[in-house]
Amino acid sequence: SKGSATYKPIPFYLSTSGYGLWVDTTAEAVFDLNATSREDVLLTVPAQKLRIVLIQGPEFPRILDRFTAMAGRSMLPPYWSFAPWLGRDYHRNDSEVREDMEKARSLGLPTSVILIDSPWATGYNSYVFNPKQFRDAPGLVKDLHAAGFKLVLWHTSWINDKTARPHEEGFADKIDIKSSNYDEAAARGYFVKDKDGRPYEGTWWKGQGSLIDFTNPAAKAWWQGQVGLAVKAGADGFKDDDAEGNFQGDAHFADGTDPRLMRNRYAVLYNRAMEEVIQNDLHGNGILFIRSATVGSQNLAMLWGGDNESNFSPENGLPTVVTAGLGAGIS
Numbered sequence: 001s002k003g004s005a006t007y008k009p010i011p012f013y014l015s016t017s018g019y020g021l022w023v024d025t026t027a028e029a030v031f032d033l034n035a036t037s038r039e040d041v042l043l044t045v046p047a048q049k050l051r052i053v054l055i056q057g058p059e060f061p062r063i064l065d066r067f068t069a070m071a072g073r074s075m076l077p078p079y080w081s082f083a084p085w086l087g088r089d090y091h092r093n094d095s096e097v098r099e100d101m102e103k104a105r106s107l108g109l110p111t112s113v114i115l116i117d118s119p120w121a122t123g124y125n126s127y128v129f130n131p132k133q134f135r136d137a138p139g140l141v142k143d144l145h146a147a148g149f150k151l152v153l154w155h156t157s158w159i160n161d162k163t164a165r166p167h168e169e170g171f172a173d174k175i176d177i178k179s180s181n182y183d184e185a186a187a188r189g190y191f192v193k194d195k196d197g198r199p200y201e202g203t204w205w206k207g208q209g210s211l212i213d214f215t216n217p218a219a220k221a222w223w224q225g226q227v228g229l230a231v232k233a234g235a236d237g238f239k240d241d242d243a244e245g246n247f248q249g250d251a252h253f254a255d256g257t258d259p260r261l262m263r264n265r266y267a268v269l270y271n272r273a274m275e276e277v278i279q280n281d282l283h284g285n286g287i288l289f290i291r292s293a294t295v296g297s298q299n300l301a302m303l304w305g306g307d308n309e310s311n312f313s314p315e316n317g318l319p320t321v322v323t324a325g326l327g328a329g330i331s
Contacts, residue, residue: 006324007244007306008293009264010331012067018058020067024051026265026294046260064330068298077301080112080150081237081287087115090168093133094140101147114144115239115289117154119171123179124160124206127229132174141234150236152289155227156204157212157243157270159185164207179209181226186210190219193252200251204242211247214269216254227277237278237287243270244292267292271300303328 011023013031023029025045032042043052053070057063086100097114104111122130129137144151161178185191191199191210199210212223227238245266251259271290278286290303297303305324311317 006327007291008297008303008328010293010295012071012295012331014057014060014063014330018056020055020057020063022053022055022067022071022295024053024295025261026263026268026296027261028263046258060330067331071295072297072299075299075301077287078285081302083110083112085113085115085152086111087117090117090119092168092170094135094137097134097140097144101144101149105147112148112150113152113237113287114149115152115154117239118206118241119166119168119175120153121155123176123182124158124163124209125155125226126159126176126179126181127155127226128180129233130174133171137233145234150287151234152237152239152287153230153235154239154241155230156206156241157214157223157266158202158204158206158209159191159212160207160209161186161201162208166206182209185212185219185222188218188222190216190222192247195250195252197252200247200249202248211251211266212270213254214266214273215257219254220269220273224273224277227274228281231277231281236282236285237289238274240271240274240288240290240292242292243267264294265296267294268296271297275300298331 011025011029011031012020013033014020023043023045025047027046030044034041036042055063055066086104088096088100091097097116100114120130120133122128131137134140141151159179159182161182163175163177165172166175186199190212192213194200201208201210213219243266245263247259247262251262253259253262257265271288271293274288278284278288287302288300290297290300291306293300293303305321308318308321309316312319314320
């Protein structure tokens with residue numbers, strides 16, 4: 001979290017009075033913890049019905065134990081995911097990935113994962129290695145595995161039809177403006193819709209695109225097949241970026257859910273769909289590295305605190321990662 005902002009809003013708190021309170025909702029709830037009134041906690045939630053769970057303590061560990069018994073507890077990730085990981089903001093080519101592999105081994109560092117962040121595919125998110133970036137992706141992945149590394153790949157739940165000019169050096173003409181799988185998803189009705197029934201168009205940091213509608217079972221299954229292309233190419237896990245549900249405008253979902261209730265639910269559906277890929281395609285021997293989460297995500301294994309500066313600043317540096325980790329730990 002950064003100040004009042006977070007990628008992982010959990011509508012639950014612990015009170016030194018000896019109780020825990022869980023507001024069972026995926027809507028955008030507002031908690032006024034004695035700011036307006038010293039005597040009252042004020043909750044504002046857009047919902048037709050509301051479930052509030054009061055959990056007895058008085059000890060915090062007991063409250064947390066009871067909360068997680070209902071909400072879910074983290075699964076144990078594969079043993080290899082506990083060793084140090086190596087990544088960059090982006091790898092420009094095969095040789096930079098090989099450089100990381102060889103440097104780690106020559107220094108005797110017990111690293112287990114190479115993370116290839118954005119971009120790596122032909123388009124956002126086509127799930128096909130970009131031959132303009134990696135001349136021999138199959139050979140690279142084969143050598144990476146032979147050297148004892150696992151491969152984690154970045155992605156989001158957007159598929160682009162208007163990619164912005166990449167800020168990464170040397171990528172201007174290497175990434176498809178429209179992803180190769182956009183038209184198929186649009187034609188089959190797999191995207192979140194706008195008020196006119198067309199694919200909802202949103203702007204994110206890689207340009208403009210549409211979001212997979214995980215409330216549509218056919219859309220979810222198709223998308224899992226797309227992710228499966230990366231698994232077949234050698235991915236052992238995924239960095240699940242974005243999906244906090246910051247929809248702008250009028251978004252419509254296949255199951256009729258009010259967009260206000262999808263504010264946080266979207267992240268849960270996205271990450272659960274990915275965990276099914278890990279369990280089915282990778283037989284459980286894979287990892288998700290997730291950014292967006294709320295109640296319903298607790299049973300997933302691993303998350304990161306967000307995008308931080310590489311310094312010791314208390315505003316957005318390493319200390320804020322510690323704060324975020326402690327915050328996540330008590331929910």
